[in-house]
Amino acid sequence: MGKLPGIRQQGILQDGPQVAAHLRSLGIGSRELGPLLCQCPELFSRAAEERAGVLYSQLMGLGLSAGQAARCFERQPEAAVSVSVEPAIAVLAPLLAAGSKGGGRPGEQLLVDVLKGQPAAVRLLQLEAAALQRNLDNLLQLGLSKQQVVAALLLFWTLLIYTSENLARTEALVQQELGADRQLWVKVLGSAA
DSSP states (O other), X not given: OTTSOHHHHHXXXXXXXXXXXHHHHTTOOHHHHHHHHHHOGGGGSSOTTTTHHHHHHHHHHHTOOHHHHHHHHHHOGGGGGOSOOHHHHHHHHHHHHHHOSSOOSOHHHHHHHHHHHOGGGGHHHHSOXXXXXXXXXXXXXXTOOHXXXXXXXXXXXXXXXXXXXXXXXXXXXXXXXXXXXXXXXXXXXXXXX
C-alpha cells in the first residue's frame, strides 16, 4: 500500500471491505481478490459506488465477465484511477465499428474482443475522450484509413496512446535509422494491420 498517498491508504482501510464484498457479489473469488488488491489498490480506495462498482458495471455492460474485468485492472492498474470509462468507449466503439472489415458487429463487441485478447488495453479507456480523439486524428492525418488503424489497434493497442509528439519522434527515428520517408512510415503502420 506504499503506492498510495496516506488519504487513499485510509480509504482502503475504510472502503476496502465494502469493495471486496461488492466484487465477490459480482463473482470475483477470494483467491482473485488478494492479487487484485496488491496490483490495483486504487480500486479499493473509494466506496464501491464511486469507483469499483461504476467501472465494473461499465465493463460488464460491454460484455466482459467480472473475472475478465479484474484481469484488465491487474494488467493496467492505472485504469482504476478513472471513475468512468464511458467517454473513452464513446470514441472507441464507433471507430471499431467503422473500421471493422466484416461489418455488422457493434463497436462495443469489437472493443470486448480487444480487451479479452489484450487486457492491458483497458488503459485506452482511462484516457480522456478528447485526448483519445486527438490521437486517433493524428493517425488518420498520417494517411492511415480507419480500417488500418483498427487492424493495427487489434495487434498494438498502444498505438492509440501515442501523442502527435510521440508519433513525430518515432517517425523521425524510422526515417533516420531506415532512411525512410513518411510514405514508408505509413506503410509500416498500415502493414502492422
